[in-house]
Amino acid sequence: MTVGVNYNKRETEDGMEEGEIRSTKKTEGEDRRCYMKKFVLAIMMVILISLPAYGDQEAQEILKAVVKIKAVIPEEAQTAKTLGTEREGHGVVIDSKGHILTIGYLIIEAESIEVTGHEGKPINAVFIGYDHATGFGILKTEKPFDVKPIKIGQSSKVKEGEPVLVAGHGGQEAVQAVQVISRKEFAGYWEYLLEDPLFTAPAYTNFGGAALIDRNGQLVGIGSLLSQFVIQGLGTLPCNVFVPIDLLPPILDDMITKGRPQKPPRPWLGINSEEAQNRVFVIRVTPGSPAEKAGIKIGDLILAVKGEAVKGLLGFYRKVWAIGNAGVEVPLTVLQGVQIREIKIRSADRHQFLMLKPKKIL
Numbered sequence: 001m002t003v004g005v006n007y008n009k010r011e012t013e014d015g016m017e018e019g020e021i022r023s024t025k026k027t028e029g030e031d032r033r034c035y036m037k038k039f040v041l042a043i044m045m046v047i048l049i050s051l052p053a054y055g056d057q058e059a060q061e062i063l064k065a066v067v068k069i070k071a072v073i074p075e076e077a078q079t080a081k082t083l084g085t086e087r088e089g090h091g092v093v094i095d096s097k098g099h100i101l102t103i104g105y106l107i108i109e110a111e112s113i114e115v116t117g118h119e120g121k122p123i124n125a126v127f128i129g130y131d132h133a134t135g136f137g138i139l140k141t142e143k144p145f146d147v148k149p150i151k152i153g154q155s156s157k158v159k160e161g162e163p164v165l166v167a168g169h170g171g172q173e174a175v176q177a178v179q180v181i182s183r184k185e186f187a188g189y190w191e192y193l194l195e196d197p198l199f200t201a202p203a204y205t206n207f208g209g210a211a212l213i214d215r216n217g218q219l220v221g222i223g224s225l226l227s228q229f230v231i232q233g234l235g236t237l238p239c240n241v242f243v244p245i246d247l248l249p250p251i252l253d254d255m256i257t258k259g260r261p262q263k264p265p266r267p268w269l270g271i272n273s274e275e276a277q278n279r280v281f282v283i284r285v286t287p288g289s290p291a292e293k294a295g296i297k298i299g300d301l302i303l304a305v306k307g308e309a310v311k312g313l314l315g316f317y318r319k320v321w322a323i324g325n326a327g328v329e330v331p332l333t334v335l336q337g338v339q340i341r342e343i344k345i346r347s348a349d350r351h352q353f354l355m356l357k358p359k360k361i362l
Contacts, residue, residue, distance in 0.1 A: 089208030104137030129255030153218030155244035187313035267347030
């Protein structure tokens with residue numbers, strides 16, 4: 001049915017002609033789109049006015065620390081079906097020893113990694129470490145790039161409304177001015193939760209591993225996702241989610257020397273779920289995971305954890321993690337079809353299901 005004025009008019013119960021209703025709907029939709037354009041324009045104006053004027057030489061030095069990452073993953077890898085066998089993104093040089101910080105999903109289970117710096121020449125690299133809780137990944141190049149490592153900033157000091165820069169590999173052409181539009185919690189469908197990520201807009205297309213740089217030229221986040229930010233009464237605004245850099249210092253040494261943080265891992269179930277009106281539905285079960293072995297199925301509605309009602313993904317994850325560390329038994333109440341079932345899942349360590357073989361370059 002065409003949206004707009006219909007000249008075969010007929011009156012509805014309230015006396016308004018059908019064509020008038022359709023025309024009104026079209027007008028309201030156009031108004032929302034107009035408001036959204038004005039909103040984005042307002043963001044851009046704030047950014048352009050507020051961003052510092054870096055000296056050209058200083059800016060170029062900062063951008064040289066952002067590199068391109070290309071990873072090849074074997075087909076038998078656990079993440080191959082969901083994340084693919086060829087992955088590309090960005091990373092950031094964080095020291096003079098060849099260590100590169102990126103988003104972990106680019107490099108987990110990689111059998112080969114290639115890194116390209118500002119000179120355009122690829123260098124071989126190896127996987128060093130990964131942290132499922134934050135999403136950070138570390139790799140190391142065969143030889144360090146001849147660039148100044150980026151300075152690590154403090155993401156806690158970046159507030160909503162502040163202008164920042166997103167930088168990918170490629171120099172100034174790969175830089176985009178954005179604004180931090182939210183610091184709210186983020187729950188991912190893959191048993192992942194960030195307490196205070198940085199949501200930025202307008203959206204940056206090649207976000208994976210991109211650097212979020214503050215007005216002081218310091219790194220405050222690593223690009224993770226493309227998401228949608230809901231604006232009441234207007235609609236949704238495409239945006240990116242960045243992992244806050246403050247999560248890195250406490251775990252960096254362990255990731256470089258041990259391959260992962262040396263703290264008890266959270267219990268992992270192997271459930272992918274989504275939220276609808278505070279209800280949590282299972283949309284995928286990882287093959288061979290604790291959840292699959294316990295009998296969890298796609299379409300199940302998760303009602304409770306250890307007898308406590310579940311409201312949304314945030315509540316679900318927190319209740320599961322509050323029970324104990326990896327290996328603990330997690331009792332779930334689920335609606336499976338028309339039957340309510342009590343299912344006990346023996347949780348596991350996520351790392352045990354990944355083909356992670358850190359190699360060290362001396």
